[in-house]
Amino acid sequence: MNLDKLWSALQRVGTTRNRRAHGARKPRRATSQPRLEHLEGRVLFSVQPVGVTFAPIELLAFSGTVATFTSNDPTPQSASNYSAAIVWGDGTTTAGTVAANGSGGFNVSGTHTYAEDGSLPVDVRIADAVDATNATAASTATVHEFSLSITGTPLATTEGQALSGTVATFRDPGSPDPASEFAATIDWGDGTTTAGTISGSAGNYTISGNHTYADEGTHSATVTAVENNTPNFSVSITDAVNVAEADTLANDFIATGTIQEHEFVGGVAAVFRDNGYPTNSPSDFTASFDWGDGTVYTTADGNAFVTTDGAGDVTLSVAGHTYADEGTYTVVATLGDDAPSGVSISNTGTLTATEADTLTGNPMTFSATEGTAFSGAVATFTDTSSGDASDFTAAIDWGDGTTTAGTVSGAQGGPFTVSGSHTYADEGTFTPQVTLTEDAPGTASATATSQATVDEGDVLTPAGQTITPVESVSFTGNVATFSDTNTANTAGDFAATINWGDGTTTAGTVSGGGSFTISGSHTYADEGSFTVTSIITDDAPGTASATATGTAAVAETDTLIAAATQPTIATAEATSISGAVAVFTDANSSNVAGDFTAAIDWGDGTTSAGTVTGGAGSFTVSSSHTYADEGSFTVKATLTDDAPGSATATASNTATVAETDVLTTAASQPTIAAIEGNSFSGAVAVFNDSNNANVAGDFTAAIDWGDGTTTAGTVSGGSGAFTASGSHTYAEDGSFTVSVTLADDAPGTAAATAKVTATISEAALVATGVTVNGFELAPLTSATVATFTHSGAAEPAANFTATINWGDGTASAGTITLSGTTYTVQASHTYTDERTFAVSVNVTDDTAAATANTSAVILEELLPNGTRGTANQRFVSEVYRDMLGRKVDASGLAAWSALLDTGTSQFQVVRLIQTDPHHEFLFREVDQLYRQYLHRASDPGGANAAVQFLAQGGTVEQLATILATSPEFNQGQTNGSNDSWLNAFYLDALGRQVDPGGQAAWDHAFAGGATRAQVAAGIFGSDEYHRDLVSAYYLQVLDRTADAGxxxxxxxxxxxxxxDEVVLANIMDTDSHEFFNKTAP
Structure with missing residues (x-):
């Protein structure tokens, strides 16, 4: 429709008030019944304002009532329904404050400062937010001139002397007021304020005052004149008052005399005279007293105190002090006037501290070890005075011809401990002399005689040796060594004895230094191993000793040799053999068979004793044995001389054992069942062996698992029945033929192969959902939605697929990654609404599948600055998103949230947004109606005309009627007949085909002369249309279906x-605050 035609149609439209809702969104939470106090359609409010004339003073802030108004609504309204703006008449406009006045009406008040006097018109503009009415009250501001002026008088005086006279003058041009009409105060700048005396008349006045400054310096005095006791008619001026110094200080007395060191002394330290200002306060002085030993007491640290007698004597007293040492000390007392004065004086005297120490020595008994450094206390001393350890020196005569300095320690006043370090060269008892002496000029001294017990310090460490004599041959040589911790000792300091282990003991010879050797001579009668014990002893008075244990390995003279020709050993596996296995010769032909023992190692891990026969230097070893397996075995026979003889010889022979094994597969084989990716471990085949003597170690097994992998198997069993076992992990599920081969070990040749079927199952998936957090309309990028594990071995992530159902009607594929044994599912998505969505993630691999259920917690979309903002800001943002279909802009957010912050209701803010002069809400309504009924976007001309129609009071349903009865609707959606029009209108207005009953009723109306506009009005007034509209509103702003109530x-x-828009605003501001609470989390 073009603009002219639409506007013409809008002028002719009827009064239908119904419309269709749009922009519906999904269900959310429950709400309460409608709140009717905000509903329009009632008798409108109107205000009757009256201006209030007021008289401010230039340059002074005015605050007060500027207008009043009443409402003719029978139900009184709240002040929060109104807003006010005050145009002050000097180019300034500010917001006014509306408050009930207790008389059924309201007052408008404001605050303002006028820069100039004069009579100015004031407009007070009042707005009613409920019915959108406005009114203006006219008032007048009569601004008076401010005329008082004041001039200061320079002042100067001396501390302690009275100041009296004129302090300021002031003028009030043209004023006939006497001096009694004014009052004055004088702030003297030193914490004192007094009333001033005013004299004068006819606009010229003088202010006088009296004051005495207690201290010198420059003070800022402020003089204030007030007219009629009204602070708004006052002037002030501040001038400097220069107060001169009056103090003249002189020395009178300083403490001198003699005291004892460590004696506590304090009290009056000095007296001064203040001849210039004898009444000066003690608090005006600072003082210090230097004791001459590095200690200074001051009034600042609280150890020096100043008092005055009001007649000029200034006394300096000090807290107690103790001299740590005797001596003569120069003391200095200093007195000074406090800032800004520079007056000060010092007096010097002498104090003498005399000796107070009397020392008494107390001996100690201590222990030490020869050759080892001693360090510790050697004596203690008591002192009758309270000296410090640093006041003394100590000397220690250790009693062995050595004297060293000692170290003195202890608390003030003692007792004191003297410590020292020393190494005694030998053991014994010594008498150390310890002398403590006070440092100069002190003379105190005392000596203590202590006792040192020095213990044996030698520590001997022995080491035995192994010697190798031959039986009946004399041995001479070293048998042991030892070391001594005391390296000063020599070989002559020790004696040694040797026990040879065969019942003989002789003296040993000691040689060396620091490290010593014991040697001796001896002849053993027989071969064997003997324990040699050597004892070393320190000479008197030493008590150190040590014992070394060594071994004498006395060699045998017998010689045994394996014969050049050995017996033949031949048998079959599992068959017993008995007979000779080795032959030996002996160089000692006197030995008999009973002098020897024999042991046979059969070469198959078995050892047994042999039987020795023969004599005259030739001996045979015989025995019986059964070989369990075929092969060639090395038989070793060892012939050994009996104890204490050590002669021995070993003969090697070969036993040839023939094969007898026959291997077959068992009739019943194990079942192999496993899960892909999981390790299988167990029996895979069973075999029978004709040789019951064979053991599992005689066989090897090889397993071909049927998937291209072959591994060695483990053989177990015995007594003719053996099981092959193995471990393997199948990468995939399926059925595999496993071939198991059992083979006799070399040189055996027996072998057999068994075939078994392995059934491998698909591995299970276990998925766990991960909660997703985000914001409405903010893309979630690569968000983790689930993790899962695969009970089989880790497979490539590409083997799996993941599908995410986001809970908002959309689904997408996920991206899968693997870390360790855990797979992670990630995906990207954008939610268009805030709430908690139920999310499911389905993961599949071949025939295995798992589903993880989780949730996406989506909060209200972020504000333009990227934050969540306040609750009121989030409310405004949600209104923009749900009602205007866009993100809130920064200026709109600031303006509307500010209203909410200052008490404007949510309903009022929604209505203000709907009725905003830019008509964004109305343009959106118009465009949606175009799309609903004309199935296209609105054109600029038509949109502007339609918005003006709605802004001037037309309803959405009236506009929809115009569109639905337009030629464009008739040509584009009907064949021209009323029936086709009715069905098309039903589809657009009610979202369904016309039903037979409705068809008949409206056909009857058409037959009776009803127009299409009248039929449309009837449909718009139906309960079905109203319920559809409310349901759409619930979905649009509450994200849920409407409850019955x-x-x-x-x-x-x-x-x-x-x-319609009022109902929408009320739904968004119900008592339950359901819409507001959408943004609360």
Missing amino acids: GLAGWSNLLKQGVR
Whole structure:
């Protein structure tokens, strides 16, 4: 439709008030019944304002009432329904404050400062937010001139002397007022304020005052004149008062004399005279007293105190002090006037501290070890005075011809401990002399005689040796060594004895130094191993000793040799053999068979004793044995001389054992069943062996698992029955033929192969959902939605697929990654609404599948600055998104949230947005109606005309009627007949085909002369249309279907003629605050 035609049609439209809702969104939460106090369609409010004339003073802030108004609504309204703006008449406009005045009306008040005097017109503009009415009250501001002026008088005086006279003059041009009409105060700048005396008349006045400054310096005195006791008519001036110094200080007395060191002394330290200002306060002085030993007491640290007698004597007293040492000390007392004065004086005297120490020595008994450094206390001393350890020196005569300095320690006043370090060269008892002496000029001294017990310090460490004599041959040589911790000792300091282990003991010879050797001579009668014990002893008075244990390995003279020709050993596996296995010769032909023992190692891990026969230097070893397996075995026979003889010889022979095994597969084989990716471990085949003597170790097994992998198997069993076992992990499920081969070990040749089927199942998937957090309309990028594990071995992530159902009617594929044994599912998605969505993630692999259920917690979309903002800001953002279909802009957010912050209701803010002069809400309504009924976007001309129609009071349903009865609608959606028009209108207005009953009723109306506009008005007034509209509103702003109570209540209000947008605003501001609470989390 073009602009002219649409506007013409809009001028002719009827009074239908119904419309279709749009922009519906999904269900959310429950709401309460409609709140009627905000509903329009009632008798409108109107205000009757009256201006209030007021008289401010230039340059002074005015605050007060500028207008009043009443409402003719029978139900009184709240002040929060109104807003006010005050145009002050000097180019300034500010917001006014509306408050009930207790008389059934309201006052408008404001605050403002006028820069100039004069009579100015004032306009007070009042707006009613409920019925959108405005009114203006006219008032007048009579601004008076401010005329008082004041001039200061320079002042100067001396501390302690009275100041009296004129302190300021002031003028009030043209004033006939006497001096009694004014009052004055004088702030003297030193914490004192007094009333001033005013004299004069006819606009010229003098202010006088009296004051005495207690201290010198420059003070800022402020003089204030007030007219008629009214602070708004006052002037002040601040001038400097220069107060001169009056103090003249002189020395009178300083403490001198003699005291004892460590004696506590304090009290009056000095007296001074203040001849210039004898009444000066003690607090005006600072003082210090230097004791001459590095200690200074001051009034600042609280150890020096100043008092005055009011007649000029200034006394300096000090807290107690103790001299740590005797001596003569120069003391200095200093007195100074406090800032800004520079007056000060010092007096010097002498104090003498005399000796107070009397020392008494107390001996100690201590222990040490020769050759080891001693360090510790050697004596203690007591002192009759309270000296410090640093006041003394100590000397220690250790009693062995050595004297060293000692270290003195202890608390003030003692007792004191003297410590020292020393190494005694030898053991014994010594008498150390310890002398403590006070440092100069002190003379105190005392000596203590202590006792040192020095213990044996030698520590001997022995080491035995192994010697190798031959039986009946004399041995001479070293048998042991030892070391000594005391490296000063020599070989002559020790004696040694040797026990040879065969019942003989002789003296040993000691040689060396620091490290010593014991040697001796001896002849053993027989071969064997003997324990040699050597004892070393320190000479008197030393008590150190040590014992070394060594071994004498006395060699055998017998010689045994395996014969050049050995017996033949031949048999079959599992068959017993008995007979000779080895032959030996002996160089000692006197030995008999009973002098020897024999052991046979059969070469198959078995050892047994042999039987020895023969004599005259030739001996045979015989025995019996059964070989369990075929092969060639090395048989070793060892012949050994009996104890204490050590002669021995070993003969090697070969036993040839023939094969007898026959291997077959068992009739019943094990079952192999596993899960892909999981390790299988167990029996895979069973075999029988004709040789019951064979053991599992005689066989090897190889397993071909049927998937291209072959591994060695483990053989177990015995007594003719053997099981092959193995471990393997199948990468995929399926059925595999497993070939198992059992083979006799070399040189055996027996072998058999068994075939078994392995059934491998698909591995299970276990998925766990991960909660997703985000914001409405903010893309979730690569968000983790689930993790899962695969009970089989880790497979490539590409083997799996994942599908995410986002809970908002959309689904997408996920991206899968693998880390360790855990797979992660990630995906990207954008939610267009805030709420908690139920999310499911389905993961598949071949025939296995798992589903993880989780949730996406989506909060209200972020504000333009990227934050969530306040609750009121989030409310405004949601209104823009749900009602205007866009993100809130920064200026709109600031303006509307500011209203909410200052008490404007949510309903009022929604209505203000709907009725905003830019008509964004109305343009959106118009465009949606175009799309609903003309199935296209609105054109600029038509949109502007339609918005003006709605802004001037037309309803959405009236506009929809115009569109639905337009030629464009008739040509584009009907064949020209009323029936086709009716069906098309039903589809657009009610979202369904016309039903037979409705068809008949409206055909009857057409037959009776009803127009299409009248039929449209009837449909728009139907309960079905009202319920559809309310349901759409619920989905649009509450994200849920309407509950029965809300559906009935709001539909009834629409039926009563309440405008669509008012119902929408009320749904967004119900008592339960359901819409507001959407943004609360």
